Amino acid sequence: QVQLVESGGGLVQAGGSLRLSCVASGGRETTYNRGWFRQAPGKGREFVAAISFSGKVTDYADSVKGRFTISRDNNQNTVYLQMNMLQPEDTAVYYCNTPTIRQGSNWRPGDYWGQGTQVTVSR
Numbered sequence: 001q002v003q004l005v006e007s008g009g010g011l012v013q014a015g016g017s018l019r020l021s022c023v024a025s026g027g028r029e030t031t032y033n034r035g036w037f038r039q040a041p042g043k044g045r046e047f048v049a050a051i052s053f054s055g056k057v058t059d060y061a062d063s064v065k066g067r068f069t070i071s072r073d074n075n076q077n078t079v080y081l082q083m084n085m086l087q088p089e090d091t092a093v094y095y096c097n098t099p100t101i102r103q104g105s106n107w108r109p110g111d112y113w114g115q116g117t118q119v120t121v122s123r
Helices: none
Strands: 003-007 010-013 018-025 034-039 045-051 058-060 068-073 078-083 092-098 101-103 106-108 117-122
Touching: 003 092, 018 034, 018 092, 018 117, 034 078, 045 068, 045 078, 045 106, 058 068
Parallel strands: 010 117
Antiparallel strands: 003 018, 018 078, 034 045, 034 092, 045 058, 068 078, 092 117, 101 106
16 A cells, blocks of 8 residues: 655745655655645645656746746655745645556656645745
8 A cells, every 4th residue: 555645735925935845665666757736725736847767857837837846756655746936826735646547748656645735835
């Protein structure tokens, strides 16, 4: 059974930075693509960023391009999301997912989710 544990969320002022971490354990899914999704209050869950197992392929939602960076350390089974220049509209619960599946220009979430970590950006 794959388990994903996120950490690193918190409260930050607009323009600030946070780094989220997602540690995976159990199952071969730890070696698959991994992604970050987020859900703001009253909205559906949306794609944020994804990274292939090798780390050579990364992709981002248009709303975070140039501000967020996804990376991974396979020795630690950990994926990171560095978030810079945070804005109030980035406020959401951020979820780690695997195996995140690429479908053309889009990414579809796989079966495994973490518990989520809250990111709140104040004005």
